[in-house]
Every structure is written in C-alpha cells, then in structure tokens.
Amino acid sequence: MQEYLVISAIGEDKPGIINGLSQTATESGCNILDTRMTVLGGEFALIMLINGLPDQIATAESSIPQAAEAFGLTTILRRTAPRREADGSRPYYISVVALDHPGIVREIAGFFSERKINIEEMETGTYAAAHTGSPMFSLEIAVKVPATIAIAPLKEAFIAFCDERNLDATIEPRR
Numbered sequence: 178m179q180e181y182l183v184i185s186a187i188g189e190d191k192p193g194i195i196n197g198l199s200q201t202a203t204e205s206g207c208n209i210l211d212t213r214m215t216v217l218g219g220e221f222a223l224i225m226l227i228n229g230l231p232d233q234i235a236t237a238e239s240s241i242p243q244a245a246e247a248f249g250l251t252t253i254l255r256r257t258a259p260r261r262e263a264d265g266s267r268p269y270y271i272s273v274v275a276l277d278h279p280g281i282v283r284e285i286a287g288f289f290s291e292r293k294i295n296i297e298e299m300e301t302g303t304y305a306a307a308h309t310g311s312p313m314f315s316l317e318i319a320v321k322v323p324a325t326i327a328i329a330p331l332k333e334a335f336i337a338f339c340d341e342r343n344l345d346a347t348i349e350p351r352r
Contacts, residue, residue: 181258182238183256183257186250186253187220187222187251190216197244197248200244201240205229205234206232206236207227207233207234212224212226226257266321268322269322269328270348271318272316275342282316289318296320299317
C-alpha cells in the first residue's frame with residue numbers, strides 16, 4: 178500500500194538544491210508526485226509530495242533531512258493521504274492585476290472564504306508598470322467552486338467586488 182509524504186524545505190538559495198533533494202527521494206525508492214518551488218528574496222522554498230511503500234517512505238524520512246542539511250535547508254516532513262476530490266465541485270481560475278497596495282490578498286481570500294470556496298493554489302507578485310514604473314500587483318489563484326454555488330451570480334459578485342476596489346480581474350473555468 179502506497180504512503181505519502183509532504184516535504185517542506187526553506188533556506189538560502191544555492192545551485193543544486195532541486196537535484197539533491199529529488200535524487201535523495203528517488204534513491205529512497207519514492208516517486209515525486211508534485212512539487213512547488215520558488216525563490217523569495219534570497220530564500221529558496223520548496224514543497225514536494227512523494228509516495229512509496231512504507232519502508233521507502235521511512236527511508237526518505239531519514240535521508241531527505243540529511244540531504245537538505247547539506248544545503249543549509251530547514252525541513253518539515255509530514256505524512257499525508259491522497260487528496261479526495263470534492264464531489265461536484267468545479268475548478269476555476271482567477272487572475273487579478275492592480276496598483277499594489279496592502280490588503281489585496283486578504284480581501285480576495287476573504288471574498289472566497291465567506292462563500293466557502295476553497296483556494297487550492299495561489300501565486301502573487303509585484304512588478305513595475307511599463308512606462309510609468311508604478312508598483313503593480315498580480316494574483317493568480319485556482320479555486321474549487323462547490324456545486325451548490327451558481328457560477329453566474331458568483332462571477333458577477335466577484336467582478337463587482339473587484340471593481341469597487343479598482344482591481345482588474347477575470348474568473349474563468351480552469352482547464
């Protein structure tokens with residue numbers, strides 16, 4: 178029976194981190210199912226999901242922190258189970274662009290939280306606008322909309338919500 182392990186690692190960005198951690202997972206006999214990594218400031222951050230037989234996961238639990246330590250990374254490992262898909266929920270993709278100001282993430286997260294809509298993925302960033310150099314903010318999220326929520330009124334409410342805050346937004350089915 179397959180077991181699952183989530184690995185979280187953070188530390189100073191250095192070449193070879195992904196190679197070292199993925200090699201260690203593979204040498205443990207595990208399969209890498211999903212990975213997210215980024216560099217924030219000067220810090221490398223990774224979340225990885227692996228699976229394998231119980232003895233392979235146990236090997237990974239002892240060897241991955243050692244491999245991560247060689248790169249100066251702090252790790253957290255946590256056993257998990259495969260994700261259960263919500264029945265009837267529909268995947269949607271939301272994109273927002275606006276002049277940067279504090280509170281955008283909180284307000285958008287609040288909009289979806291109030292409606293019991295789960296945010297499954299989120300990526301935000303800032304950049305300088307072309308020509309003016311104004312600080313801009315971008316947000317991209319993937320959500321699962323429960324079958325009990327009508328899409329047309331949700332879209333209307335979200336666009337009105339964004340218009341009130343001067344946020345340029347789209348909400349589309351995720352493919």
